Amino acid sequence: MKRRSPAAPLLLPFVTFGIYALVWFAKTKNExxxxxxxxxxxxxxxxxxxxxxxWLxxxxxxxxxxxxxxxxxxxxxxxxxxxxxxxxxxDSLNNSVPAPILRAGSPQPAVSI
Known part of the structure; x- marks a missing residue:
């Protein structure tokens, strides 16, 4: 599963007039x-x-x-x-994903929306 910011499903549906809510449902459903x-x-x-x-x-x-x-x-x-x-x-989906293992000197992974 992909880690996403909880702010994305909270704020983006207002900006996209509800379209991102459908996108979020589709992406998380597939995962x-x-x-x-x-x-x-x-x-x-x-x-x-x-x-x-x-369906819900x-x-x-x-x-x-x-x-x-x-x-x-x-x-x-x-x-x-x-x-x-x-x-x-x-947030609960993010908590179920194991944290990536970081090696010394490697950059921090970016959390995508």
Whole structure:
């Protein structure tokens, strides 16, 4: 999984009129599908009115399998708090990624958004 700044899903949806939220869901869904046993379906389902709740639940299940974060907690954070919930979920995803091993004299790795 790629480490991302939690500020990205918090602030960029406001700048991009919500488009970055969809991009963030798609990127993290693909990364979760690589490591989690359950499969999260295509991100296009998140734009459908009723099915988006089911898709968000499947995404929360993937977050739980990847990070140990509560699936109900992830679901309600994303549903009720939107970008704030996404920042919290991104932070838990970042915490599940092992820190890179640095050798003496090597530069610090950059954290990308």
């Amino acid at each position: 979760i599908n690589l490591v989690a046993p359950s499969r999260i379906p295509t991100t296009w389902l998140v734009i459908l009115p009723i099915i988006s709740y089911w 639940w499947k995404f929360a299940v993937g977050v739980q399998e990847t990070t140990g974060f509560s699936r109900a907690g992830a679901f309600w954070l994303l549903l009720l708090l939107g970008p704030i919930g996404a920042a919290i979920v991104q």
